[in-house]
Amino acid sequence: MATDLSPTSTLEAEHIRILYYEFERQLKTNYSSKNYIRFCSILEGSKFVSINKEKKFHYDQNSFIILSPFSEVELEINEKTKAFVMEIDDYFIRQIISKLQVELEEEEIKYIENEFFIAHFNPDLCEVHKKIVNIFNQNRLNKEFLLDLYSRELVYNILKYKGSEKIINNKKSKISAIIEFIESNYLGDLKISDIANYFGMREYEFSRYFKKFTGKSPKEYIKDLKLKKAKELLAFQNVTEVSFDVGYENISYFIKEFREKYGITPKEYKKII
Incomplete structure (x- = not known):
């Protein structure tokens, strides 16, 4: 077979x-x-x-x-x-x-x-x-x-x-606990090393473990969460406010990552929602 x-x-x-x-x-x-x-x-x-x-x-x-x-x-x-x-x-x-x-x-x-x-x-x-x-x-x-x-x-x-x-809505295994922790804290100053320490793992070990189950690195996963949240906030906030609220200190970098993810700028996205 x-x-x-x-x-x-x-x-x-x-x-x-x-x-x-x-x-x-x-x-x-x-x-x-x-x-x-x-x-x-x-x-x-x-x-x-x-x-x-x-x-x-x-x-x-x-x-x-x-x-x-x-x-x-x-x-x-x-x-x-x-x-x-x-x-x-x-x-x-x-x-x-x-x-x-x-x-x-x-x-x-x-x-x-x-x-x-x-x-x-x-x-x-x-x-x-x-x-x-x-x-x-x-x-x-x-x-x-x-x-x-x-x-x-x-x-x-x-x-x-x-x-x-x-x-x-079932929660199981360490990876689910990790994801829930990230989704509760990703808008703050969340470092990969802090997440690894919280779950008693070395940073490189944590990153390999996370990618094995999710197919993404922790950094990629957090970035995707921030950009999804940005799309929600753009419905009622301006681009500068959204950039800071989702954790980007550099607005130009936020615009760059948003465009790479969705194919349009945040400003262009606001015009179609």
């Missing part, structure tokens, strides 16, 4: 990353979900999966799986299969949870463990999932914006499933 798990195509918006797979032959492999909630669905065919050494499951177009960060997955495919995976930013999910109250669906989750669940699509979740797949497949303006918009609706509908918040 093949063991390669490279996506056929990908697309990254501000809060989500989509990975689309086409498997033309049998495959047996394993992977880790790393520092993301994963929404896993099938567009054609089916899969067998075993998550964190639990029993093997079979699922197809009628079901979906939610994986917590750092889940270990054993995957087996025995037929032509098309898979659609969404990696959803944990900070984005926590924002939604903090603002919403939802009525729970009567339908129970098909199977639930501490780090994942598998359930059948209900009509509302099925509809928004189809919207996201269609937008992904289209060449249109504002594609990334629309994907982030419908991702909010997706998370909202997932939260209606009983027990779902326990999974998608």
